[in-house]
Amino acid sequence: MKIRSLMMAVAVAATGLTSALVTTSAQAQAKEQFFPVLPYRTGAYAPNGVPWGNAYVDYLKLINARDGGINGVKITYEECDTAYATDRGVECYERLKGKSQGGVFQPLSTGITFALTEKAPTDKNPLITGGYGRSESSDGQVFKWNFPLQGTYWSGADIIMQIITKKEGGNIKGKKIALVYHDSPFGKEPIPLLQERAKIQGFDLQLLPVTAPGVEQKATWLQVRQARPDYVLLWGWGVMNSAALKEAVATGYPREKMYGVWWSAAEPDVKDVGEAAKGYNGLVATGEGGKVVADIKSVVHGKKQGTGPIEEVGTTLYNRGMVSAALAVEGVRRAQERYGKGKVMTGEQIRWGLENLALDQKALDKLGLGTVMKPISTSCLDHEGSRSARLHTWDGKKWVYSSDWIEADDSIIKPLVKQFADKYAAEKKLTRRTPADCQS
C-alpha cells in the first residue's frame, strides 16, 4: 500500500512538472507571429482552393527563409481544412483563434466570410477577404475588421461592364447581358451593382442561378440558348466553371462573348476543356509573377520545402494566394512600424496595420512584388485599397493578357457601398466610426 501511494505521488508530481515545463516552453515561443491558414483541400472546390492554399503557405515559408521573418519575428502557421463549408469554417476559426494574441483570417469563401464577419469584431481578429467577401465591407467606417483588399465583386463586375461597354463602342443600351452565377452568397454578390448599371446604361440583365456545386447546368444553358444574350458573365467557382464552359461548347455559345470574374478564369477551370474554351475571357487581379515567384522557386522549392508541385507556382490562383499572404505580412509589418519593430503583433495592432497600408510601386519592387500586384493604399473609409484588374484570354493552352489594368468606376460603386453599409449598420445597430476612432 505504501509503495503504491508513493508511486501515485511520484506519477502526479511527474505530470505536474511536465505540464509546468510545457507551459514555460510555450511562453518561450511567444516571439513568433502566428498566421492561421484556412484553405480547402477537399470538397467540390478543392481544385481551385489547393493552389491558393499552397501559395499562402509557400509565401510564409519564403518570408521566414529569405528574410528571417518580419523584422526578425519568425512566422508560424497552422492549416485547418474548411471544405468550403460554413460550419467547418466556423469550427476552424474557433479552433485557431485562441492559438495566439490575434491573427489575420482569410477564409477564401464568401459564405464563411459572412459568418466570421459577425465573430471577428468580438474576438478582435482582422479578416482579409481579397477579391471576395461582402462588397459593402470596403466601407471601413462600418466594417472595422473586414478588409476586401484589392477588389470586391462590385469592382470586378464594374470592370467587366466597362470592358463590354468599350467593346460595343460606348453604348450598350438594349443589349442583353446574362449572369450565370453560383447560387450562393458568392454568386449573388455582383447582382446589386449589375442592376444599378442596368438602370444607368439601359441594358437587359438576365439572372440565371446554378444550384451549387454547379455540375448540373443543362437547364441554365438551354435558357441561354433560347434567350441568346449578347454577353454572358460567369460567376462560378470550382467545378461549376468547367461545367459551364463545356455546356457553352455543347449549346454552341461563342466563348469570346463570355467574361468570367477572377475566380472563374484560372487554369483549373479551362484545363479540361482545353482548345474548346479558346477565346474565353476572364478578369485577373494579379500580374506576372516576377521576382517573388523566382524567389519562391529557388528558396522554398529549391530546398524541397514547397507545398505542392512546382508546376503550380506562377499560375493565376497561385499568384492570388501569394498576394493574399503578402498583404497579411505587410499588414503585420506596418503594424510593427507603429507598435514596435521586432515585436509580436496582436489582432488589434494588425488591424491598424491593414488599415494604414501604403505600398507604392517602389515599395512593391523592393519586396519583389512589383509585377504581380498593383500599389495599394488603405484608409479608414476605404478598406479596399485599390480596385483594378486586367483581362486575360485563354488561347487553348495558356492565359494571355489581353488588356491593360482597368480601374473600377467609383462613381457608381461608392454610393452603393454607402447604401448597403448603412443598411448593415442599421440592422446590427452599429454606429459609423468617428474620425477620432479612425485616427487611433
Added chain:
Amino acid sequence: MAVGAYAAYNFFVRVEGLPLIVCLLMGGFFATLVGMFFGIPSLRVKGLYLAVATLAAQFFCDWAFLRIKWFTNDSASGTASVSDLQVFGFPINTPFEKYIFCLSFLVVFGLLAKNLVRSAIGREWMAIRDMDVAAAVIGIRPMYAKLSAFAVSSFIVGVAGALWAFVYLGSWEPAAFSVDRSFQLLFMVILGGMGSIMGSFFGAGFIVILPVIINHALPWLGDLVGIPVSTAALTHAEQMIFGALIVWFLIVEPHGLAKLWSVGKQKLRLWPFPH
C-alpha cells in the same frame, strides 16, 4: 432544422425587442407546422416510401429558402445573420455561455421527451410502431398518434436548428442545411438506437465528436510514427473512418449504441461472476 432557423431569424429580425428564447420557440412552432404538413403522407404510406416522401421536405425547403427572398429579409446575398444574442441581459458570446444556454434547452427538452415517452401518448407511439393495425383495432387513433409524433419531433428539431444557426453559426445560407446535414441527423438516430432517448445522446455525441477526435488524434499518431499528415488527408481520413465505423456498428449492433450501453450495464452488474 432549416425551417426552425429561418422562422426564428424572421421573428428575431422583424419583431423589435422579442426575447431570444421566444424567437427560438416560435421557430420550433413553425417547424411543427411544416413537419405536420409533410407528415400527412404517413397516414397512407409506411417505411421506405414514407422516408422518401419526407425527403421531399428537404428539397422543398432548400428551394424555398434560396428563392423566396422574404425569408432572408430581402438580403441581396441570401444569407441570414444574427448577432448580439442575450438572455435577460446576459450576453451569449463565450463558448461557456453558449454551452450553458444550449444545455438549459437540452435539459428542459430532454425531460419533456422522457415524460412524453413514458406517458399515454408515448405508449400510443410504441403501439403504432410495433403493429399499427393491432393498435388501430384496440382504439388508438393512427392519425392522431402519427401526426403528433411528427409534430413533437419537428418542434424539437426546429428549436435545435434555430439554436445551431443562432448560437454556433451566427450567419448562414441554405447550403448550411443541405442533404448532408439531414443525413447526419438520420445517422445520429440510427447509430444511437432508434426508439431510445439515451440513444439519441450517444448518437449525437458520436457523430459530432468523432471527427474532432480524429482531427486531433491522427496528426499525433502520425508524429509518433514519423509520418506527416496533411490537412487534406485528415479530412479524407475523417470521412473514411466515419463511414467504416457506421457500417461496422450497423453490422455488430443494429440496435445502436443504446443497446450496447444497456448490455454493458447488465454485464457489469454481474461481473466478475458471469453465468
